[in-house]
Amino acid sequence: MKRITYPLTLAVSMAIPAIAFAELGENTYKQVCAACHSSGVLNAPKVGDKAKWAPLIAEGQVTLTAHGYVGVRGMPAKGGNPNLSIEKFSDAVVYMANKSGGNWKSPDANTLAAINKEIEARKAKLNKKP
Numbered sequence: 818m819k820r821i822t823y824p825l826t827l828a829v830s831m832a833i834p835a836i837a838f839a840e841l842g843e844n845t846y847k848q849v850c851a852a853c854h855s856s857g858v859l860n861a862p863k864v865g866d867k868a869k870w871a872p873l874i875a876e877g878q879v880t881l882t883a884h885g886y887v888g889v890r891g892m893p894a895k896g897g898n899p900n901l902s903i904e905k906f907s908d909a910v911v912y913m914a915n916k917s918g919g920n921w922k923s924p925d926a927n928t929l930a931a932i933n934k935e936i937e938a939r940k941a942k943l944n945k946k947p
């Protein structure tokens with residue numbers, strides 16, 4: 818009978834990246850976003866409030882992440898932290914969306930490129946004075 822050794826290796830190799838991503842977004846969320854998004858300060862969509870997040874999640878990951886990063890009304894650009902990278906910001910959005918009924922993943926290179934493109938489009942639109 819053949820010995821089967823792969824399931825443990827497979828389980829370990831699959832579990833590590835999943836945990837790393839979750840912690841990444843969670844840390845940024847706690848350090849930068851929770852100040853407003855855990856209590857709903859200034860009418861910020863509260864994490865866990867599925868009714869508030871449903872229409873935001875429906876906007877899609879690219880649009881919602883880009884608009885949040887640029888800033889919208891009471892939401893400060895980059896969550897008010899000028900040094901926050903788009904990768905960390907994106908992961909914090911994933912963390913918040915998934916705590917509020919979503920099922921998003923840490924963006925891959927293609928999704929990040931699309932987010933960056935939308936950021937530029939959004940900035941150009943906001944800078945255009947009527």
Ligand code: HEC
Pocket residue numbers: 845846849850851852853854858859860861862873881882884885889890891892893895896897901906909910
């Ligand atoms: C100073 C308070 C504050 C902080 C800090 C903050 N937010 Fe917000 N955020 C808001 C408010 C207020 C809104 C609601 C804006 C509106 O729609 O009027 C908002 C909205 C959002 C939205 C929805 C944007 C949209 O298009 O409607 C996202 C996504 C978001 N925040 C992500 C984040 C992330 C990620 C962080 C941390 C990196 C963060 N926020 C930190 C106040 C904050």
